[in-house]
Amino acid sequence: MAPRQTADREGPYVLRDRTRASVFGAIVTKGPIARSEIAQLTGLSQATVTKAVAPMIAAGYVAEQEGSSGGRGRPRVPLHICPERRFAVGVKVTEREAVGVVVDFAGRVVAGGRVRLESPEVPEAVAGVRRLVRQLLAEKPEFRERTFDLGVAVGGAVDLDRKVLRASPILGWQDVPLGTLLEERTGLRTVVENDVNALAVAEQWFGVGVDVPWFAVVTLGAGVGSALVLDGKLMHGARGAAGELGHIVVEPGGRQCRCGNRGCLEAIASEPAILASIAEAGGPSGIDIEAAVGLARAGDAPAFTAFMRAGVALGAGIATLANLVNPARIVLSGEGLVASDLLMGSLRETFAARTLLPADAYELITRPLPDEAWARGAAAVALRDIFTGPLEESPNRPLRGAGSSLTP
Amino acid sequence: MAPRQTADREGPYVLRDRTRASVFGAIVTKGPIARSEIAQLTGLSQATVTKAVAPMIAAGYVAEQEGSSGGRGRPRVPLHICPERRFAVGVKVTEREAVGVVVDFAGRVVAGGRVRLESPEVPEAVAGVRRLVRQLLAEKPEFRERTFDLGVAVGGAVDLDRKVLRASPILGWQDVPLGTLLEERTGLRTVVENDVNALAVAEQWFGVGVDVPWFAVVTLGAGVGSALVLDGKLMHGARGAAGELGHIVVEPGGRQCRCGNRGCLEAIASEPAILASIAEAGGPSGIDIEAAVGLARAGDAPAFTAFMRAGVALGAGIATLANLVNPARIVLSGEGLVASDLLMGSLRETFAARTLLPADAYELITRPLPDEAWARGAAAVALRDIFTGPLEESPNRPLRGAGSSLTP
DNA sequence: TCCCTTCCTTTCCGTTGTCAAGAAAGTATT
DNA sequence: AATACTTTCTTGACAACGGAAAGGAAGGGA
Known part of the structure; x- marks a missing residue:
């Protein structure tokens, strides 16, 4: 050892x-x-x-x-x-809303909902999650009776043990003891995890990880993220900052990224970056990603080129990841996959060209991401802790003092 | 779990x-x-x-x-x-020679030697290692009496369990059951490991890994290699191909690499690549790396530029690695470090610019690599197996039937 | 019906690690 | 000097755990 x-x-x-x-x-x-x-x-x-x-x-x-x-x-x-034996709640928190699901013991989504957050402040978010949880658990009596666990997924660096959100550039939060706050407010044992990592945990227990303990998850959307499961273990890195695929440089000297560098993968392949590419190339500006996809499919040159460029950048980034950690599978997911028909060609091509091993040593999978998948990932984190923890009927804490904490 | x-x-x-x-x-x-x-x-x-x-x-x-x-x-x-209680032999095998050391139980080198290999064929190498082991163990009686383990380090992909060298582009070998061959020939329990990984194991037990279980080893020399220790575990990857830092692309479209791609880190920052850079830029060709270092130090422009370029490429590659797996420490080692005064400036600068975390979240260490360090790494792998294995006085196999296998 | 095969269960046992109590080996205090 | 105190290490009783082996249990095939 x-x-x-x-x-x-x-x-x-x-x-x-x-x-x-x-x-x-x-x-x-x-x-x-x-x-x-x-x-x-x-x-x-x-x-x-x-x-x-x-x-x-x-x-x-x-x-x-x-x-x-x-x-x-x-x-x-x-x-x-027994899927009905116990449930868990998972919530994904963003600036504007909290999306939540109830999953059964087999990891299947059995209920879902969302609440809008009026302001991106911590108290509002905590209150929103509390409302959401309450609403979800109210859907069926067995949810109330057999739910003891809550998983929370957020973008940013997380301290798992202390259940603290260390820093979230997206939410603008820093050192927020989210876990403790929500445990108090919901009465549920709470785990906090990075959103992409949560997705990876869901894959590990209910997706591609069931077969193979070496895989990576890459998400496309407003940003580009990744998570690594190596040798069956989710890798957090020394400071919880592993998997920052979005900020590896794929076009040296390329477009400015919000992180301060130039040519980051995220500055080329994220949705805002693609839109910016189109505008720069003389295409329309102010459009949204669906419109951009439409344009590109219709053969609009600036749009098409922007997606191709993003695909190349992604292929390069993922090949880099593959060369460094050699996962057996790579799962591509995220809202950005709506453009997968535009992206995947150049992506696969670049990927195949740049891996040291023959490209067929890797399984490159695209996985459409329903909106609630992030929340499901959060729930999977909570489930994992049940599966791997001690077998106890009721959780450690006096959680179901119920009314007191869940009613106003 | x-x-x-x-x-x-x-x-x-x-x-x-x-x-x-x-x-x-x-x-x-x-x-x-x-x-x-x-x-x-x-x-x-x-x-x-x-x-x-x-x-x-x-x-x-x-x-x-x-x-x-x-x-x-x-x-x-x-x-x-007790350092003297038991010894282990480590051998690094290259095309031309086998370098070996005896280390004591505390991982210190207590004897060393080398043999030239007449041809790069497997039988010659096995015979050479056998001679080398014999010669090393003959140095002191306690070596013969208290050495039961041999570690072998080679460049290439290794199957640890089957003790097979799966593929070594450098040696031109494929599917060689090195472990078994050497166990038969030397009478020592043998482990085979990739050379850079072996270096990482040495760091893990006797170097930087003693403090921190998240680190990377990067080697500079005829090639560029790396090994990752994450969460206390040496990462081999799904196919044993993790850590191919040398073949991530840092200059898209850049110089041709022997792997077939363009712009690989190894195609820019390895010693042959630096020499090629100098020649391309109008500098002398046919010189060796020491001469190139001399030229660069003396202010020769093509040489100086080539080293700067290598430093930038390395900084970029290492930053990529840092962003993806977030090690606490990164150890730079290898023969290529003779040029560290030339490389490290641009390397550190590029690294600092490209990591998402502030650069001081990483400890970047250079470690001069004595010629025998590779062999010491191999020995460390053997020691690790003693430390983590069952506590037995004598090894499993009837190893010290001595004479029969070690004498002609 | 009897046998055979494979899966599950039970019993017994050795190993392992903890707890709690106690011995050991020093320093501080009277 | 004698006593108290503090921390480290040791010992012995004990419970939990996992394996080996033998004993059912539940089918198929002849």
Whole structure:
């Protein structure tokens, strides 16, 4: 074991009951799966798996399935998560609004909503999230009864342990103890995570990460972001600033970026950057991205060129990422994908040209991003903490003092 | 715990006795350290540390030190590794020669040597390493008696588990079961690792990684390489191809690289690339790197410009790396550092301009690389496996059947 | 029906790490 | 000098955990 700096004061093992966590993880990610398969997958003995599963079934988290026959011998009994057993709320906070979802224990969205935030101030946001959570949980009685966890996704650097938003250029906030504030206000155990990272966690548990523990998520939209899952672990970096794909330089001396540099990927391939490119090339200005996409599809030269340029820049940036950390898969996501037909050609081409390994060593996936996906990511972070934490019926804190905190 | 793909069939825990490994690791990396401090550092109880340490002392791996007094209460008893208890051999294999060292248990080089390889063929290399190992172990009787491990560093992609060199463009080898071959020929338990990764392992256990588990190693020389240690783990990538800093593009459309692309960092900042730059700019051609450095220092314009350009490219590449994985430290090393006075100015400047975080969030360290450092890295890999493996007096295999395998 | 195969469960056991109490080895105080 | 105090290390009882092996359990095939 490598030298350890962080003393995770937890108990006997680094993670409270690693075994339980990996068995649980296998059931969540590998769908219906028999005990014997879990044993093979995790390297645990069958006996251990049986014992680990028992309390999960007792707690109603996991159930046996009428199963498959087929082969010789005693048929395996597939196990699956009970989706209705417990829910989690995920909220994505932006300047203007908070979007929230309720997800079930299988990571599926079962309810959604949003509230407008009147001002981009912390108290307003906290109050807005509180309203949103309350509204979401009110939708069904089982939500109120079986929801104990809240995940919050924000753009910016986050201190996971202290549940503090360290700095968010987008929101203009700094050192906000969001987690604590929301725990007090909602009565739910709260985790705070960077928005792109949250998306990656959702992929890890319910998407591409189910198969492969090496992947990257790249988001296109108002900015360009990325998150890295390497060897099964989400990478935060020494200062929580890993994955700043948007601010690597792909056109030295290129257009000014809001970060102060020139030629950042974000200064070329983000939506505002594409619009600016079009205006600079003599195209219309003041249009929105849909209009730009329309123009480009219709063959308008400035618009088309701007998207091509963005695709090349993205391909270059992603190839750089691939050369440095060698993920097996790269998921492209974000609102910017509405233009994927315009972007992907030049993107793939540039990517293939610039990776050291043959391009087919990487799986480049585009994933359309419904508006609530960010919130779902936040919820996935909350779920992860349930899956990997100790198996307790009720959460640690006296959360459901309910009325007192959720009613005015 | 995140979903696990690899079933590490090991035993109860993921790593055979995690506790022992982390206690051992604390003693190795944190120098003389008292039991109580180890407990704090690792999160284990004092009792556990006491019990874990006992067999190490019994085996002679660890010893108590006459200790420090000072504070109130019973004085702590510092523990330290016994450097002479066991040795390991590390060998770096290149086209022309094999360089080897013997390191003691504290990672210090205690002997060194090299053999010329007549041809760049596998059998010749294996025979050469065998000769080298034999020669090194013959230097002192305690080497022969207490050396059971060999680390081999090579340029190229390595399959650690199967101990196979998958592909080495430099050596022109492919799918060579180096580990097995050398285990048979030397009688030593053998590990094979990529050369830059090996350097990173040495840093992790005996260098900058002792303090901080997030760092990168960048090597300058005939090529440009890098290795990443993130969250205390050396990153190999999904296909073992992580850390290809040399082949990220920093000058789009720039000079042709041997990998086939244009403008790779390696095509600008490696030693051959710098020499080519000088020649292109009308400077002398056919000179070696020392001469080029001399020219540049003397103010020769083409030479000076070439080094500046390399510095800028390196700064850009390293900034990209920093933005993507956010290491706390970046160690610059390699033969190319002979020109550090020429490179570092423009390198630091470009780096500072291009990182999203303020540049002082990163520690940029240059580390002169004695010729044997590569071999020492290889030995560090072997040591790591001792430190993290089970505590056994003699290795698993019947290694020291000695004479039969080491004599002709 | 009997056997065979495969999956799951149970029992027993060794290992591991904690807790709590206590011994050890110093300094500070009277 | 004697005593108290403080901190470090050790010891022993104990519970949790995971594996091995043997024992069902649940099907298919002859």
